[in-house]
Amino acid sequence: MGRLIPGRLLAPGEARGTALVSREPLSFWGGYDAATGEIIDRAHPLAGERAAGRVLVLPFSRGSSTGTAILLEAIRRGTAPAAIIVGQPDAFFALAAVVGEEMYGTRLPVVVIDEARLAEIGTGDTITIDATGALSVA
């Protein structure tokens, strides 16, 4: 059992996976390849990383409105992250997850935690998200 961080589920679900963390926000359109689950924004610190199946930790989304569409397409293809953790309520990610569950029956938990506590998660940590939105970081 690792450190516990309380969170609020913006989109429901449980997940366990390896964290991929950036302090820099990301636009999924132009930043995430729905075919491969790879981060393709060449100016982003996570460029070239595969986020599919991992727990993606970002402060918030930036950029294009189409980011939601890209995440929905990634959910359909099975290339989405296992979960997304943000430091502010983010409708872009939550919406794709909610619609994705409705259309494809796949859950992608989106959890908002206290922004100051994002720094407690590092790339490579194992994150467990329970049905209440609480995180365990190990």
Next chain:
Amino acid sequence: MGLDLSSRDREMLDGRHGPAAAMAMSIVARMAEVCGADRLLDITAAHIDSTIYVGDATLEFAERLAGLGAKVAVPSTLNVSGVDEHGWQEWAVPADWARKAHRQMVAYQSMGTTPIWTCAPYQAGARPALGQQVAWGESNAIAFANSVLGARTERYPDLLDICCAITGRAPAVGLHLDAPRAATLLLRLVDVPRRVQEDDAFYPVLGCLMGHLAEDEVPVIDGLSVVPSEDQLKAVCAAGATTGRVALFHIAGVTPEAPTLQAACRGGRPRREVAVTMADLREWRARLSTTSSASLDLVVLGSPHFSLDEFRRLAPLVAGRRRHPDVRFLVTTSRLVRDLAEGAGLLRPLAEFGATLTVDTCILATPMLPPDIRTLMTNSAKFAYYTPGLLGREVVFGSLDDCVDSAVAGRVVTDLSGWDD
């Protein structure tokens, strides 16, 4: 707290206004809870970014709503689509992509929308007034509606914009309200020469820097000594919404909610102040190019879509000249602006120059570029920022004059006078 729905909202949720309104309201109400809204408010118009086809998911969502008989409740314009409906065969768009993107266009048209197919709706007839509550998608258009027109929209993602349009309702949060429109970050231009401020290339670069610095705050820019044109403001919007999440910014003495710096802050004080210097601007200008090689295959203009005024600027620059045979020259715009430019006699010099036009979409939203186009040049920060990741190609940023001169020379030429140390 919790979300307090009106009786009409609940009727929609219960299906008494049809299954499409029920689906749309369930999504709007769900997102209202995510954003912490305690109520919904009426919107008077919408701009729908959900039109962009990115794969089967967006098509299935559109056709599900259309199949349920969805109709918009407020005047709703459509953003760019995934295909130039009548011109895609001139480029490398795969037929399967074109067919599906077109089906998505048909689905959104069936909802009683206004198909203007442009990411610059504000230059194609959709100009909400100061204080008007709207739900707009398309990041550059959101920033323009809020900042330049003083209309009120949150930053709407695809899928939610159409649900707001169908229900006529939006979560009463964020930029729909007064207080969150106050500037909290002051960006002060320090020793930026007037000559640079008069250069078109200044505005997209300033926008990039603003987007990067703003994080989640509302910025106000102070210290401009020129009054930017509408197209220069458009360039700031597109850039700030690309490198950041800027949905509203003010320019003291220029934008409608900022007659003064104090007014932009709505009586408060900025939480942070950052100086913007030539060194910062030079750095961001350089970051918009991925190569210093002079080789060039395509010059592309029009993100956001080219305006009539931009055609007026471009026509004399190309008149009597001819592009180099190895460099293609493309302008992306809306059908309306194309027709207006045609009527104004502005397209003939472009055609003689060897330029081509694409409407309804742009290079980022449709896979139109053939593989032999490896290096692009553009005056758009949005094209420049997204091209490497989205298209896997090299890009060079330059002013409009640089773009035309480079197309003629057949290689990249940039004039950095005024920007040099």
